[in-house]
Every structure is written in C-alpha cells, then in structure tokens.
Amino acid sequence: MLLVVRLAWKVTNEKPSPLSTHKLWERKLASIVHIATYVLTIILCVTGYAMVVAEGQGAVFF
Template sequence: MRLLHWMTALLVFGLFGVGLWMRNLGYYDPLYQVLPYWHKSVGFLLAGLILLRLLNRWFTASPTPLASHRAWEQRLAHLMHWMLYLLLFGLFISGYLVATSDNRPASFFDWFDIPALFTAFENQEDVAGLIHEVCAWSLIGLAGLHALAAFKHHWLDRDQTLRRML
C-alpha cells in the first residue's frame, strides 16, 4: 500500500507540473504534441493505480489509528482521504472528457485506444478543461495540507504517523 501511495504522489505532482508546462507551449514547439500524449497516457495509468488502491482499501484493513490521535483528527484524516479520491476522480472524468471531446479515442501509450463514448455537452472541451484545472489545483492544495498534517504529527506530536507512511 505504501508503494501505491508514493507512486500516486509522484504521478500526481508530475502530471500537475507537465499540465502547467503544456499550457504555455506554442503550436510549433516540438513538445506541443508529445506532452499531451504522455499526460493523457500517464493520467490513465494513474486512474488504474487509484482503482487498485481502492480495491486494496476495500479488501485490506486500514492501519489502526494511533492511540494519541484524537477523534476529530481521525475524522478529519478520513474526510481528507476521501476528498483526495473525489478530486482524483474529478480529474480522471474531466480529463477523459477533454481528451475525447473531438469524438476521437485517446491513446494509452499506443498500446490501445480508449474510445470516445459520447459527447456529454456543448463546449465539452472548455467546460471539462476548467473542471480539470480546478480539480488539479484543489488536489495539489489538499495534498499539501495532507503533507503538512503528516509533518505536524512527526515534529509537533512526535508520534509514528509519518514513519508508518515511509
């Protein structure tokens, strides 16, 4: 589970950085076609990893909270984890809608195509793109709070929370 956690973190921050970079590419930039291709493929890969994480979470008990964790901290941590998942799925759905807005399939590393099943609404690319951007920034902000909470447990509370994640 720890490996999936850190792979997810690495991919989320990497995709965020690539997403920011892509927005500033000019049409004649050599990366104009390459970066979106990789962003989509790695995004689909991340979606698969998140599904694996949820399956693992469903069939495997979560680590027992430490006795030093107060009830409000446990509830807040639980809420934060589900908000992270909600934002990730918002990214996956909006990313899919952007990638297939022209009714063409999205390639997954040139291994196979993910079909464009439907056009959901008018101006799909623009609306889904805005949702994608808002979810991405929200996810990065929430992930930052998640990291700060882990550091709080490590440095202020001096408990084992962070060590159990490593």
C-alpha cells in the same frame, strides 16, 4: 489504472487502528481528506478524458 488497484487494496485489506494519541477531530479530518483525495483524483481523470473526447481526438492510453 493505479487508482483502481489502490481502491481494491483499500477495500480488501484491514485498516490499522488509530493511535490513542490522536484526537477524534484529527481522525475524522484524516478520513475526510482521504475521501476527498480519491474523489478529486477520479474527477481529474474523468474531466481529462472528457476534454480529450470533446476536442474530437481519440483517447490514447498507451
């Protein structure tokens, strides 16, 4: 649930400009790590839900 809010915030707000002291490879690597974090978090949620459903239990969110 919070991931959806965070992604909406990221899409609707402007990204701050990078510092001039950061090298190009550092900025690229930071972008890759941010994207990987989102992808892995989504995979974690999907596989967790799939495991619960595969066991025959219903998913209880609250």
